[in-house]
Amino acid sequence: MHESRAHRRPSLRRRLLLLLLLPMLLLLLIDAVVTYGVALNYSNEVHDADLADDVRTLAQMFRSGKVSGDLPAEARFLIEYDPDSHNYYSVRSSRRGLLSGNGTFPEPPAPAPDAAPELFYSRLSGRTLRAASLSLRAPDDPGDVLTVTIAETLHDRQQRAREILLLAVPMQTILILGALSLMWLGINRGLRILQPLTDRLAAREHELEPITGEDVPVEILPLTRTIDGLFERLRAMLSLQERFIADAAHQLRTPLAGLRLHVDRARAAHDAATVHDALDHIDQLTQRTARTSTQLLALTRAQSPWTERSSHVPVDLARQIPQAVGQRVPEAIRAHIDLGYHGPAGPVWVLGDAPALQELLDNLIDNALRYAGRGARATVTLLPLPDGGVLLQVEDTGPGVSAEALERLGERFFRAPDAPAGGTGLGLAIVQQIAHRHGAQVAFGNAPEGGLRISVQFPAPAKS
Structure with a gap:
């Protein structure tokens, strides 16, 4: 009590x-x-x-x-x-x-x-x-x-x-009490204006549409608009969740069916060569499924509306990029690709989310290593711009991309028609989303030597 x-x-x-x-x-x-x-x-x-x-x-x-x-x-x-x-x-x-x-x-x-x-x-x-x-x-x-x-x-x-005061004060007190009583009644009646809004919200089941209407009083407009903003973020999150589920169902259906097929093949085989071949296919499909799942999660994080640019911190790209390139050198050697880096000796600062920028760089390098081909060169270049911005380029000497395909690079699940198998079509879409969150612009083009050039231009940090 x-x-x-x-x-x-x-x-x-x-x-x-x-x-x-x-x-x-x-x-x-x-x-x-x-x-x-x-x-x-x-x-x-x-x-x-x-x-x-x-x-x-x-x-x-x-x-x-x-x-x-x-x-x-x-x-x-x-x-x-x-x-x-x-x-x-x-x-x-x-x-x-x-x-x-x-x-x-x-x-x-x-x-x-x-x-x-x-x-x-x-x-x-x-x-x-x-x-x-x-x-x-x-x-x-x-x-x-x-x-x-x-x-x-x-x-x-x-x-x-x-004596005059003692006569006046009781009457004035009664008047004030009467005024307060009328105010109490007026407040109760005035608050009834919220009833239509309450009834409208109570009648909803799963709707997340805006609640601000013509009948909402001016005094609670900030509250209803804040609720509308919350509903909008919830709709974006639910939409992102539905898209992730749909993408996962679409992308994982084929490799899972392949896994089932090769499992049945291995069970029915009577010779070791067939079983070994089926297991190789299962291993490849498992790697593809794991990569697809990882890429889908990375794309979902990049598209998340909950990450605010106001939480970004200064990141030294001149230190982060060489470390990321160095970690991928063994992989480039196995793929017979010459992976290099060109950039200034001093620090190059941008405002951003360091893990997300690492994800962006990993996908750019992965795209070059996957599609440049044996004997090609891939170069990561970092260049400070005169206006205070920063230009990041990943360029290779591979076969390049046709003009028609260039226009569609960055779309979810798009892969060039002549691209080798094994990709998910999500890497450049992840790059696009992360760049957008950082206010950067992504441009796709062919390099002078015929390969693909991907440019990411970061804006100059805002002056406080």
Whole structure:
């Protein structure tokens, strides 16, 4: 149970909801801060207006002559009374000093007489106060200026702002939860657009056709195109497998039938000469079958779509080719063919797959040794080109190939009509496929001395 929870499959719905939930929570936090700021600003404006009205009322009492000095107890109670905080006041005379007050707090310079109330911040006993001050001329002494100031703490302002915030946040939370619920429903409904694609894939049995259609959403096009690419590679692999099976059945049918025939012949023979001749034929057919199987496998590897050119590494042909030629010299001697090599002393680099290039070179040399004939010469030449490319040539002095046959060299299972027996018709096809994988060009032609010349031109390595 715990293991299944720990390995719970990822959910696109949950992921989308979480990606939306976190910004929503951040938005709610930002909105709460902004709401509190707006509410506090509104509360300050309302309280400032009330504070200005209070100082005007108190000034009017002095202007009408109802109060000449200290405030009556009833007036002080109305000014000071606040259930949540405390208010302060002071009345100062420019000639007589402080006439009345319940707190000494710093005041700015007195405003001009009969001007609008001036609002300012002040401090008393470590608390911040918001004050309103107004000046008027004393009724009993026109030369005297009275300054009336009323101040209050900020507690009530902040309390009103918090009350507004507590009213707004629940409503905003409900709105966000509602929005998330609608988003959840929208995500569920939006994901239904994948259902036609799912149904189309479920209805398939052995088809590997592309799945990208007009009903595929833009957001999953990269996924469907990747799947289409996978299907294409699978089709190529299956096609290669089917071709290999068909080629193997076609090419091995004749030697296997010959093997069966000579086995029956050897069994029915009553003399040693006939048995020996049948065994010689069986040996030849066995070698032919083994070579055909090897060539078929080599061609399949060369045609494989799984080998990428991006995996190629630098290969020094000036070192690899002489070694390959040297290994075939004993075979050339037995065939009475003069096998040689011409190339530069320094390294010659190409980007490629070293085993595949070895396979290419082996098939070129094998083609020359097999078809050049006794007494011929076969020369392997390596030549760096001015553009950075490399030219590999295998040339012999054998009978050559007719113009009609030259056009078909490199086709699978094609052999020139006058070619000696024993070949499979796959060697040059393997050369073609390996060269194609390396971006090289293969050209077939007759040499000046009448033999066959096969040229493989490798491109210059790409500059990074």
